[in-house]
Structure formats: structure tokens, C-alpha cells
Amino acid sequence: MNEFAPDDERDGPPRTLLVAAIVIAVGAVVAVLAVAATRESTPTRQPVAIAAAPAPQADSDACRALMAVLPDDLDDYHRAQAMAPAPASTAAWEAEPGSDLVVLRCGIDRPDDFVASSPLQGVDDVNWFRIPGEDRTTWVTVDRPVYIALTLPAGSGPTPIQRISTAVGQSMPAIVPNPGPIR
DSSP states (O other), X not given: OOTTSOGGGSXXXXXXXXXXXXXXXXXXXXXXXXXXXXXXXXXXXXXXXXXXXXXTTTTSHXXXXXXXXXXXXXXTEEEEOBOSSOOTTEEEEESSTTSOEEEEEEEEOOOTTOBTTOOOEEETTEEEEEEEOSSEEEEEEOSXXXXXXXXXXXXXXXXXXXXXXXHHHHHSOOOOOOOBOOO
């Protein structure tokens, strides 16, 4: 065959048909890869385990009122379904499936370390007592009818405690803190 022959005399399919077939094939491959990537990047959220802890006032009216107004989202953290049987008046939020949880417990006992000389942190008119930990910190409300613990993973930022403070303020009146005696 002569390479300088007119297009209608060359062997094989027309050039435009070949280009169209290649474009369609590449598009199909890209579509399949996009669907596969989307399905792999959205893991299914599973119920989370919340360990039981003493909370003698968990069934109180104050805790029920708080549980009714808790937000679904705390910035990057989303409300997680608790694995049954879940302790009364508890809630959890997670940023990603399997990540460290933000955990709320309502109706706990007064922390032993909360004494008259303890420093407090005010967040949106709610006073919190800080209990530091290695990779998480627990904050306990001390000016409400019941004690509420909020455990935050390191690096969770201020939004979770701000959003919970708003819910606490909406659902419970403030009272004068009742610390234990100085030891």
C-alpha cells in the first residue's frame, strides 16, 4: 500500500472511528475507577461501645432533658449509635469510623479531685472542671443539678465542649458549685 494514497484507499477502519472507540473505552475505564474509589472511601459506620461507669443520677429528669437536646454534630464529630446495651444517659460522637470518640456521661458522681481550690474553666456560662489524661481529657460540669462528664480525644479542638455547653445551658439551670473539702 502506498502511504501517500487517499484515505478511502487505505486498509482498516476510518481514523475518526478509531478515535471515537478509544475515547469511549477510556471514559468507561475512568467511570469504573471513580465508582470503585467512591465505594471504598465511604466506610459504613458501626455502633460504638460505651463502657459502663457509675452514674447514679443517669435516670434523673435533668439528664433526660440534656439527652433530648444534644446535637448530632460537634464540628468534625458526628453522633454515633451506641452498641446495646448502652449505659443510661450516655452519648458518643466520632470523626471517622473507628476513630477516638467524644463521650458524654450524665449523672456521674462528683469527681474526688474537685475540691474548693480547684481551678474551673467557663465555657458559655457553664463551669467545667478538667481531669487531664495522656491522650484525652475529661471535663466535668460542676454548676448544674447533676455532674456531666465530657471526654475529648487530644486534638479535638474547642467546638465539642462549646456545643455541649450550649446544650447544658439550654436544658439545666445553673447552681452554686459544691466542691469537696480541701485535702
